Amino acid sequence: MKLLQYLATEKIDPGSIPTLNANDVFANALNIVYMIAGAVVVFVIIFAGFTYVTANGDAAKISHAKNEILYAIVGLVVVILAFVITQFVIGRF
Numbered sequence: 001m002k003l004l005q006y007l008a009t010e011k012i013d014p015g016s017i018p019t020l021n022a023n024d025v026f027a028n029a030l031n032i033v034y035m036i037a038g039a040v041v042v043f044v045i046i047f048a049g050f051t052y053v054t055a056n057g058d059a060a061k062i063s064h065a066k067n068e069i070l071y072a073i074v075g076l077v078v079v080i081l082a083f084v085i086t087q088f089v090i091g092r093f
Contacts, residue, residue: 048066
């Protein structure tokens with residue numbers, strides 16, 4: 001409780017408050033989206049690999065798992081290209 005009272009009465013220097021401009025907020029939001037997309041790609045590849053291993057010779061399941069892995073890798077390439085393009089554009093302005 002005393003900590004909350006201390007923080008409430010503490011004088012804050014306006015010059016010490018960090019400020020962010022719109023470019024920083026936009027870049028941070030995009031980085032979070034890229035990290036989430038990367039995590040989803042890893043999850044899809046693991047799940048498709050598990051499907052591939054447990055297919056027991058079923059050609060349809062094997063084909064489906066291979067397609068999932070292929071689509072996940074294509075999606076990862078698209079996300080990486082989007083990251084490169086946005087970093088280039090944000091760096092220019």
